[in-house]
Amino acid sequence: MKVIVTIQHPGHVHFFRNAVAELDSRGHDVFVFARESEVATDLLEAYGIEYELLAGESDSMLSLATVQATYEARLLHRARRIEPDVITAIGGVAAAHVATLLRTNSLVFYDTEHATLIQRLGYPFADVICTPECYRGEIGDKQVTYPGYHELAYLHPDRFDPDPSVLDAVGLEREETFAVVRLSSWDASHDVGQGGFADPRAVVSRLEDAGATVLLTAEGDPPPDLEAYEFTAPPERMHDLLAFADLVVGEGATTAAEAAVLGTPSVYVNSQSLGYTSELEDEYGLLFAFDGDDRHARSLEKAVSILESTTPETDRWERRRERLLEERIDVTSLIVQQIESAARATDADRSAVATNLG
Incomplete structure (x- = not known):
């Protein structure tokens, strides 16, 4: 054929x-x-x-x-x-x-x-x-x-096995707590009139205050004063990074869903919701979506609460991912x-x- x-x-x-x-x-x-x-x-x-x-x-x-x-x-x-x-x-x-x-x-x-x-x-x-x-x-x-x-x-997991060497590639220690922040460009036809974070600088600051190293990835150019947070790695290594992150916070639905199916808690900040982001939140508790007028403040509260949790979280996220994989193809x-x-x-x-x- x-x-x-x-x-x-x-x-x-x-x-x-x-x-x-x-x-x-x-x-x-x-x-x-x-x-x-x-x-x-x-x-x-x-x-x-x-x-x-x-x-x-x-x-x-x-x-x-x-x-x-x-x-x-x-x-x-x-x-x-x-x-x-x-x-x-x-x-x-x-x-x-x-x-x-x-x-x-x-x-x-x-x-x-x-x-x-x-x-x-x-x-x-x-x-x-x-x-x-x-x-x-x-x-x-x-x-x-x-x-x-x-x-x-x-x-x-039948198609992807994350490689921990990505941590060395971006200059992280194996036990270091880190969060990936994803900014969208908002130039797609379906993004007109929509938005995410009120101020990306506040996102980075709050996550750092919560004890996380922040790695930034953006569609287009990030704000000039956040360029130092961008990491250098081949684009095909992005999923390795998401798999080992402690948290992913972003405006893009795809990155949010990628983190979720990898078992990494994902905070999704966007004025629009989607069927699959809602299901990952409602059915599996691996994604947390914020789409209202106060989405910026509430999303940061959730992100910080995940990072500052005093109870072991790894097993909880992994159990949720295991159930997802049992029910999805x-x-x-x-x-x-x-x-x-x-x-x-x-x-x-x-x-x-x-x-x-x-």
Whole structure:
């Protein structure tokens, strides 16, 4: 089978990388096309995934439309020559449009309910849309739900074993208490009008006062007076760091969920909530979300209470993670199964057309 995978964000690389390797091992031809976004291409190269870059990175909402149009046009040109059996993506606007024009099947994965622009542009054209069971929204007959999260495609213990040498790489002692702080850029279409922390400097100060070494990671540039807190490590080592952190505090839902499924308590500060962040909080107690007007103050209180707890916490978080893993799946297995299913459906459709023409 011929499979096209499209990548438009670093998280997409993590989501698909194990599936790409497994599809290749099964003898399928996998073609990966990317649009530059943050460190997406760095990750593709770090994982040894062959890819073709079709468009550059946008620096504004206005340029995003131009970049996206260029990306779709070039993807269509490449796909016509490949004649894929399936095109797959997260979000999947370009994948769904190109697949429709080529009369092949598109398979879209998504977990972000409030990204309404992507849904309006992509969902009507997609053939199959896979969402976590906790996704808030009914899509119709084309929706396939599963008991898991995107992050379990690459952080399930069958796929990931954290490497403690990352602590040496960022200059930490093995027993040192540390917190990772993640700042968002707020430039995505679904982030317009939203927000997280009132003042990132206050976050760093409070965590330090609670006895934690703070490591900062940010989309874009952090405030100049916080640059000293940024750490230097290859982007593919980020998950190792999250696994060994005592706490993760951030504005990004993906990082918050990554920490949670790794068994690291996660404080998520964002004016928008999501189905999967709510489930990780309500069902498993591994994530603590704060989205109201007083989210900044309340989130810092929670973060400090976790760091200053006098009772051993490691076993408690690990027990919660173990229950999560018992009830949720290795999502890479689902990705591979759905891709092969969609490809077989395309072959069946083509055979039916050929028979009718005959």
